Amino acid sequence: MPKYKIADVIFETEHIYDYVPKEIKGYLYTENAPAELTINLRQEDIDFEKNLAPDIEDKFLESIALYRKLCDYILLNKQGLIFHCSAIAVGSNAYLFTAPSGTGKSTHAKLWRNLLGDRAVMINDDKPIIRYIDGDFYVYGTPWDGKHHLSTNARAKIKGICRIAQAKDNKIVPITPSEMLITVLTQTALPKDEKQATELFNLIDKLLGTVKLYHLDCNISEDTAKLSYNTMTGDNL
Amino acid sequence: MKIKEGFILREAAGKTMVIAVGPAMQSFSGIITLNAPSVFLWRILEKGATEEELVSALLNEYDVSKEVAEKDVKDFVAKLVSANIVI
Numbered sequence: 001m002p003k004y005k006i007a008d009v010i011f012e013t014e015h016i017y018d019y020v021p022k023e024i025k026g027y028l029y030t031e032n033a034p035a036e037l038t039i040n041l042r043q044e045d046i047d048f049e050k051n052l053a054p055d056i057e058d059k060f061l062e063s064i065a066l067y068r069k070l071c072d073y074i075l076l077n078k079q080g081l082i083f084h085c086s087a088i089a090v091g092s093n094a095y096l097f098t099a100p101s102g103t104g105k106s107t108h109a110k111l112w113r114n115l116l117g118d119r120a121v122m123i124n125d126d127k128p129i130i131r132y133i134d135g136d137f138y139v140y141g142t143p144w145d146g147k148h149h150l151s152t153n154a155r156a157k158i159k160g161i162c163r164i165a166q167a168k169d170n171k172i173v174p175i176t177p178s179e180m181l182i183t184v185l186t187q188t189a190l191p192k193d194e195k196q197a198t199e200l201f202n203l204i205d206k207l208l209g210t211v212k213l214y215h216l217d218c219n220i221s222e223d224t225a226k227l228s229y230n231t232m233t234g235d236n237l
Numbered sequence: 238m239k240i241k242e243g244f245i246l247r248e249a250a251g252k253t254m255v256i257a258v259g260p261a262m263q264s265f266s267g268i269i270t271l272n273a274p275s276v277f278l279w280r281i282l283e284k285g286a287t288e289e290e291l292v293s294a295l296l297n298e299y300d301v302s303k304e305v306a307e308k309d310v311k312d313f314v315a316k317l318v319s320a321n322i323v324i
Contacts, residue, residue: 177250185254185268193258194245201247201254208250 005029017059080131087123094156111225125150167217177208239285
């Protein structure tokens with residue numbers, strides 16, 4: 001059975017549709033370490049996803065089910081969580097943009113790529129995984145990478161998380177953990193049981209206390225990328 | 238009245254929130270943030286209490302008038318009832 005490595009977790013998967021191995025083939029693992037888990041995907045997992053997204057085909061839902069089950073494992077065993085965002089790396093540091101769907105986080109990430117060229121690497125444009133390792137938070141690329149399929153099989157240390165809102169004029173301000181809390185909770189998967197709840201809230205508490213947090217009011221001009229980039233990195237472009 | 242099975246409190250970033258887990262997720266998918274007096278009342282309601290008992294507990298714990306305590310309990314209970322969190 002082929003092995004895969006996502007977010008530094010080596011696993012195998014038993015699936016129904018051929019779409020799953022196609023989608024995750026960029027994360028094939030061919031070295032010798034054993035898989036630490038097998039993710040079995042069954043019709044009931046697909047049905048669970050169908051409840052949340054009735055219009056999507058089963059083969060795609062199976063892939064989302066894999067993401068959810070992998071993240072459930074990572075939450076309970078690896079201090080990691082789902083975080084719906086656009087994650088960009090510049091060097092070894094990562095910057096995360098979060099907002100409700102349709103607000104423009106992918107657009108803002110694109111402005112960073114326009115500004116920085118090859119220096120900006122898209123870790124993931126939709127559903128990366130975040131892990132807490134030795135006092136730092138890292139964002140990992142995953143194959144679940146949004147409608148433009150932008151992702152890299154890599155990880156980077158998270159320096160800042162920025163919430164985006166559309167506005168006429170550009171303005172960025174630092175915000176507190178409690179001001180960012182609900183945003184983060186609405187962009188992750190809410191826990192299914194008490195144990196998951198405990199892990200998730202502990203992790204989010206640590207995340208908000210570890211990385212820098214910002215709120216950005218922005219339009220879609222090049223200036224807005226410069227403003228958020230300079231503020232979040234301390235650089236001066 | 239009493240808090241229903243599956244509704245739990247968790248803390249992060251200095252805030253205490255109500256979430257639903259298990260079968261309770263079917264009927265409640267949001268997050269409610271509670272202030273300190275509400276957390277105090279919640280803890281009592283986990284074991285079960287009447288509105289009168291909540292009012293006297295609040296009067297014992299906080300330096301407020303009976304009128305304020307009654308209003309706070311009434312508002313809090315109304316919030317829980319409308320979210321279908323208590324039985």
